[in-house]
Amino acid sequence: MPVNPDHGPEAVELARRTAEFVREVVIPAEEEYGGVTAAGGEALRTRLQEAARGAGVFAPHVSPEYGGHGLDMRGRALVFEEAGYSLFGPLALNIAAPDEGNMHMLEAIATPEQKERYLRPLAEGRVRSCFAMTEPAPGAGSDPSALTTRAEKVSGGWRIEGRKWFITGADGAAYAICMARTSGEPGTRGGATMFLVGADNPGMKIVRHIDTLDEAFFGGHCEVLFDDCVVPDEAVLGEVDKGFEYAQVRLGPARMTHCMRWLGIARRAQDIAVARAADRQLFGSRLAELGMVQQMIADNEIDVAASRGLILQACRELDQGRSGAQSTAIAKTFTAEAVWRVVDRSLQICGALGISGDVLLSRFLREVRPFRIYDGPSETHRWAIARRVVRRHLDGRTPGAQP
């Protein structure tokens, strides 16, 4: 990845070591298991994480107090892209979703006791976690205000009732961060609260693994039932009724870290396609010398470079403590679509080989498609981007001016 003045020497060195680690240790494991983390199970996760610790690249995002390297968002952009060069890289470095986003949020809002109990074991890779927000219709999805899961105050704690789905990593997670309504009605924003719910709570049940297009996320995507799920007052993460605000603390950076990781896969797809185009002879020339293939290679390069620039711009704002609402939405929308285009073109360049399991391109294609839906579908982001632009125009209009 090109380095620029935004990146400090520690991040540059960590990115270099991460690239080396991914090439030598992670990609062989990814190829062995066909890019499906579940195929290697807990033993694979432990082995890769131990190797990452040994290579000094483990937990680049967490503060040193919790055993990490404490990179800012711009530093993460550099390192996460290198880790994302393999589907198994984020798992190895302990920066896979949803754990990485949960660590970020716990560092920002958990109490010291909650940090010791929930953040430390997660940061050290001793446990996994999940984030339970989305519900089957008519509940929360693109529109969080549709939230139907409720938490009622009971003596000494809260009782949570509701059904969630598409909860990544729920099976095997030590705990869930569950978003539940604590005031207002579905369809009105009202107030939501985040609760830390231990997997040993008899009121939290994994109903099923949802069969999905993608398979690279550890623990799959589950439907989870909260049924008479009683948690103590200490399970409240942050303050009651502030859950929607906290979700923004998690979502802006989490959107960007997803982009960084998937950008790594886009680059890998391009490398596979370029290697093939440089070798394959067709119609009396190299494939790479045919104009339409050159166009695809060039468009891939443009999509990767443009995504990287947008991610870095958004990270710069987040590092400055700004909300980054508009810049993260722009970067997420563009990158999710660009990564899909890059993988799709790369597969096209490889012909039938791209469809086969002999290279991982068809696996990458299946893995990147859902990114245009989670962390906000492209349409939701475009709608929000346009609304901000129009609001800016209306706010800036002088009284009496022509509309």
Ligand SMILES: Cc1cc2nc3c(=O)[nH]c(=O)nc-3n(C[C@H](O)[C@H](O)[C@H](O)COP(=O)(O)OP(=O)(O)OC[C@H]3O[C@@H](n4cnc5c(N)ncnc54)[C@H](O)[C@@H]3O)c2cc1C
């Ligand atoms: C692989 C995967 C992993 C996930 N992991 C998690 C997880 O760990 N935890 C969790 O809580 N959730 C998770 N989700 C859920 C994800 O966050 C939701 O799928 C997403 O928020 C969209 O909600 P929805 O699926 O209910 O779609 P809906 O809200 O029903 O939206 C359907 C479609 O409507 C369109 N649309 C949306 N907004 C607008 C608009 N303003 N204008 C026009 N059209 C619009 C879009 O095309 C959208 O795809 C995951 C989803 C996937 C696919």
